[in-house]
Amino acid sequence: MTADLATMTGIDAPTGLLIGGEWSTGKSGVLPVLNPATEDVLAEVADASPQDALEAVGAAAAALPAWSATAPRQRAECLRRAYELMTGRAEQLARLMVLENGKALRDARGEILYAAEFFRWYAEEAVRIDGHLSTAPSGANRIMVLRQPVGVSYMITPWNFPAAMATRKIGPALAAGCTVVLKPAKETPLSALAVAAILAEAGVPDGVVNVVPTNKPGPMTEAVLADPRVRKLSFTGSTEVGRMLLKQAADYVTNCSMELGGNAPFLVFDDADVDAAVDGAVLAKMRNGGEACTAANRFYVHEKVADEFSAKLSARLAGLKVGPGLEEGVDLGPLVNADTRAKVSDLVDSATGDGAKVLTGGHAPDRAGYFYQPTVLDGVPPAAGILSEEIFGPVAPIVRFSDPQEAIALANDTEYGLVSYLYCGDLARALRTAEALEAGMVGINRGVVSDPAAPFGGVKQSGLGREGAHEGLLEYTETKYLAVDW
Secondary structure, three states, X not given: OHHHHHHHHOOOOOOOEEEOOEEEOOOOOEEXXXXXXXXXXXXXXXXXXXXXXXHHHHHHHHHHHHHHHOOHHHHHHHHHHHHHHHHHOHHXXXXXXHHHHOOOHHHHHHHHHHHHHHHHHHHHHHHHOOOEEEEXXXXXXXXXXXXXXXXXXXXXXXXXXXXXXXXXXXXXXXXXXXXXXXXOOOOOHHHHHHHHHHHHHOOOOOOOEEEOOOOOHHHHHHHHHOOOOEEEEEEEOOHHHHXXXXXXXXXXXXXXXXXXXXXXXXXXXXXXXXXXXXXXXXXXXXXXXXXOOOOEEEEEEEHHHHHHHHHHHHHHHHOOOEOOOOOOOOOEOOOOOHHHHHHHHHHHHHHHHOOOEEEEOOOOOOOOOOOOOOEEEEOOOOOOHHXXXXXXXXXXXXXXXXXXXXXXXXXXXXXXXXXXXXXXXOHHHHHHHHHHOOOOEEEEOOOOOOOOOOOEOOOHHHEEOOEOHHHHHHOOEEEEEEEEOO
């Protein structure tokens, strides 16, 4: 299938396992990759076994001493070259992503540029791994603090951002001097493999980056986490799976970073600029077709502006063009698979059963592919089941409120705490509200919060640690204290 992919995208995407700098077929046969827009098999990639993954761990462990001893500037130059190669091939990589993920080409183009930025950012951060020196309060000695690479890092990435979630983990790990074993989602391995090939071309030594797609993630991860050479687990995915991984990692006291689920509230106060709020809502809800942990999941709108907001949002979403992501002018591609579409459909049916009114959408179109129409639900009761679920689709449920304190309480009434959005005309009021919202990130009069230079992560059961920014680099380091007397 590689030749066909090259014809369709202009890029020769690898389909093997990358272990120790070699592309191999693995020991478990092949893993079919479906095109969500057609439901047809797009390609077949090597399906890694637990033994393949352990060989990748061995390759990463063998490469670790030399890579961690490499000058920070040299590591930075590899990442910088990878950034330049990715941006130079952005169109081809975006088209590859559309084919395996389904998202609209516009969203895929945005993701590739966003993904590449993590390589540029951590190329700059690689030379800024600093410690500190101080005098002990007693005056008896000096306190010297160093930052050293945590070691071999096992990374599990999701299907919804197959390039960006890989670079957001690989970039800081390589900058810190770690080596990695990446397990991409079985739905979208091609983008991760293409990124790994670019890193090799950029000069990253053999064994520093290894990629092992698999259709059997449970046995593989269990084997990898039981290997004492693995000292870091970085996972992006559901809270449910994150809990299980934390239990496994606890047996070996493995350093963990967890970017888990979200249930983002989007608050619109009575003094908000409604047109700006609608613009922000379209971004926060429809970016990536709603298949994002940062997607606005619950809309709490003040009753004074609710009619205007719901009407304008419905008009915007009803005007979106739905179709295969590579078609001209398409705004919304298919969902990633049949299970995701079925879940979205069930949540909409549940909401209407609870009394919500469908303003637009509310059904899947009659066509091949895992499509679902952009949907706005108004008059959703505050206790409706759809508000407690991460929708992961193009559905916007609107709850009307009269008391801002009630809206804040409803926004916080969830086990999640990744991101919140707030539209408010009074900045002081907005800042007070942002402090009261239980979330690791808050967008104030903005529908997008993600930035490689900003610390990304949540509170409560939305995760542990931060990705991006300088904090993301420190996640791949250990602190060492030296007591020195001179």
